[in-house]
Amino acid sequence: MLNQSEFALQERTSELRANLAAVRDRIDRACRRAGREAGDVHLIAVTKTFPASDVRILAGLGITDIGENRDQEAAPKSAECRRLGLSLRWHFVGQLQVNKCASVVRYCDVVHSVDRSRVAEALASRARSAGRTITCLIQVRLDGAPGRGGADPSDVPGLAELIAERDGLTLGGVMAVAPLGEPPRPAFRALRDVANRLRSDHPGAWMISAGMSGDLDDAIAEGATHVRVGTALLGGRPSFVR
Numbered sequence: 736m737l738n739q740s741e742f743a744l745q746e747r748t749s750e751l752r753a754n755l756a757a758v759r760d761r762i763d764r765a766c767r768r769a770g771r772e773a774g775d776v777h778l779i780a781v782t783k784t785f786p787a788s789d790v791r792i793l794a795g796l797g798i799t800d801i802g803e804n805r806d807q808e809a810a811p812k813s814a815e816c817r818r819l820g821l822s823l824r825w826h827f828v829g830q831l832q833v834n835k836c837a838s839v840v841r842y843c844d845v846v847h848s849v850d851r852s853r854v855a856e857a858l859a860s861r862a863r864s865a866g867r868t869i870t871c872l873i874q875v876r877l878d879g880a881p882g883r884g885g886a887d888p889s890d891v892p893g894l895a896e897l898i899a900e901r902d903g904l905t906l907g908g909v910m911a912v913a914p915l916g917e918p919p920r921p922a923f924r925a926l927r928d929v930a931n932r933l934r935s936d937h938p939g940a941w942m943i944s945a946g947m948s949g950d951l952d953d954a955i956a957e958g959a960t961h962v963r964v965g966t967a968l969l970g971g972r973p974s975f976v977r
């Protein structure tokens with residue numbers, strides 16, 4: 736007989752296994768439609784609001800990349816996962832404040848939300864102090880609405896130059912969140928254009944982080960190399976967490 740917590744663990748494991756299979760299937764089909772190899776698209780499990788026990792289950796199912804959007808939550812969760820012996824790549828996908836950079840560089844490998852030089856400079860100096868190298872993606876604003884973060888496309892070349900020059904940082908590519916209330920595909924196409932221009936100056940900046948639970952298929956059609964998936968893998972979050 737299983738006790739209650741073993742039973743709960745088993746239930747959650749089957750749920751996450753089924754969700755993961757469905758997400759992988761969507762990725763495979765989107766790749767096939769786009770004439771891409773399924774292995775071209777990396778899956779990042781966005782575990783915000785969900786506990787380290789879920790991260791452990793996902794790791795057991797083969798997930799290697801975890802995304803989080805708040806340092807207050809991600810710092811202790813990543814530490815707990817380390818104590819559990821899990822070896823994972825951590826991606827910071829939320830808006831980043833300068834005063835959080837010192838913490839984030841300790842556990843994150845990739846920051847997807849670099850959108851201004853002040854954040855890039857802070858990440859660089861904190862990464863150097865911590866003896867780490869952080870891969871930076873430039874978050875691009877695709878709707879002209881400044882509220883949700885992201886650099887204007889015209890500011891990308893300058894920011895890219897700054898990141899590429901700094902010790903402690905590696906320029907990885909671009910990231911975007913599709914604008915609310917618009918079809919996502921044209922926005923992802925615009926991101927792809929920004930990415931292509933960036934790559935002509937910085938050939939190593941190959942990553943395009945785009946696509947979430949609702950729109951990963953369109954993102955893959957427009958060249959996404961990394962999809963960031965929360966809800967479709969883990970289930971719904973409380974509605975006040977975006």
Ligand SMILES: *Cc1c(COP(=O)(O)O)cnc(C)c1O
Pocket residue numbers: 781783804828829912946947948949963964965966967977
């Ligand atoms: C929460 C979040 C995701 C995942 O969103 P879902 O719709 O739950 O898949 C992806 N990217 C960012 C930046 C997020 O904050």
